[in-house]
Amino acid sequence: MKIGDIDLGERPVMLAPMEDVTDHSFRLICKEQGADMVYTEFVSADALIRNIDATTRKLHINTAERPTAIQIYGRETGPMVEAAQIVEAARPDILDINFGCPVKKVAGKGAGAGMLRDIPKMLDITRAVVNAVNLPVTVKTRLGWDHDSKIIVELAEQLQDCGIKALTVHGRTRSQMYNGEADWSMIARVKENPRLNIPVIGNGDITTPQKAVEAFDRYGVDGVMVGRASIGAPWIFHDIKSYMHDMDHPAQLSLDEKFALLRRQITESIANIDERRGILHIRRHLAASPLFKGIPHFRDTRIEMLRADTWEALDSTLNRIQHEIIPSIQNNVPTHNQLL
Known part of the structure; x- marks a missing residue:
């Protein structure tokens, strides 16, 4: 074309x-x-x-x-x-x-x-x-x-x-x-x-x-x-x-690769604006991301993620989602967050 x-x-x-x-x-x-x-x-x-x-x-x-x-x-x-x-x-x-x-x-x-x-x-x-x-x-x-x-x-x-x-x-x-x-x-x-x-x-x-x-x-x-x-x-x-x-065997990005892309969006947004407004700008992406769809008992963590106003706080929440909450779902092991 x-x-x-x-x-x-x-x-x-x-x-x-x-x-x-x-x-x-x-x-x-x-x-x-x-x-x-x-x-x-x-x-x-x-x-x-x-x-x-x-x-x-x-x-x-x-x-x-x-x-x-x-x-x-x-x-x-x-x-x-x-x-x-x-x-x-x-x-x-x-x-x-x-x-x-x-x-x-x-x-x-x-x-x-x-x-x-x-x-x-x-x-x-x-x-x-x-x-x-x-x-x-x-x-x-x-x-x-x-x-x-x-x-x-x-x-x-x-x-x-x-x-x-x-x-x-x-x-x-x-x-x-x-x-x-x-x-x-x-x-x-x-x-x-x-x-x-x-x-x-x-x-x-x-x-x-x-x-x-x-x-x-x-x-x-x-x-x-x-x-x-x-x-x-x-x-x-x-x-x-x-x-x-290749419709039969399409390549897929790993969970870690997808989280890396979201982190890149956040850090570049902060670099282009400033920390507070950069995070505010990126919240629309975090709210819409399919990475967080369907996670049971996720409401409190979602609120924490979307209310974070520093990169340190946001990165900490993302780390917990990536390395604790999602793996626990995949392994059918409830986390403290899910038991609340």
Whole structure:
């Protein structure tokens, strides 16, 4: 699969753009684990133009994480064009336009998925951004605003006519937010349109290697994008790629290797911010990590882990989970923590 001149190989798997998740440290880890392309957190066009420090920092790209797409969002053509030109100066591999974010503070103001209620403006912004930069421009959007306006098949053609080089479709409407199951049959309809000749990337509920393979085999997409399933589990890219390489005997990371990746996220977050805020930033990954799912009588330890505000305290709790609690479950031996 190629986006412009960027060759991502066959059946590429990508890290989705996620606010407060896909910082440059996490992107690099996911790249090392097998992600074929990574996306930044989405960037507000208005904040970028105003040169807000927290926003401009999102433009930093580590060479080792490439190819990297920077994603922007906004509701007016002029600011989106200006932001696109600022982004181009940061030298990403791809510029992506967010027409899919469903959260109220974005979509409710007409940006992100809010553009699904104003298709002429969406197309005007897309066309203007494509014409303003020399980067490959792509779009990420949803099926439509709600159940009664699933317009993605027709919209995909219109966006292609604006000059985009690839389209990512999240298989839900804006009104669904992240609830219910993603409708991959609609994504397949986009791909099956004989008039569409740009790559189609499917997004939504890619939570296992088996679902990634199904997206390619059953729905025919050119690429898949992994979002929430990577939070607290960057090794999902390793698992998917290993399964695609050998479905009968996929390679697996050990428990120690997975804990090492989480510790790396924490220490790099602390190094990039500071101890207190770095740990706060990483709590979302700890809360979501499948490493801690299904551990019986884990509530008190989970609270302790998520309330830790120093690296020493957090590392101590992780050590106990890794070396005492989980092994005791595997050996069916209750720990003091489980007896409480």
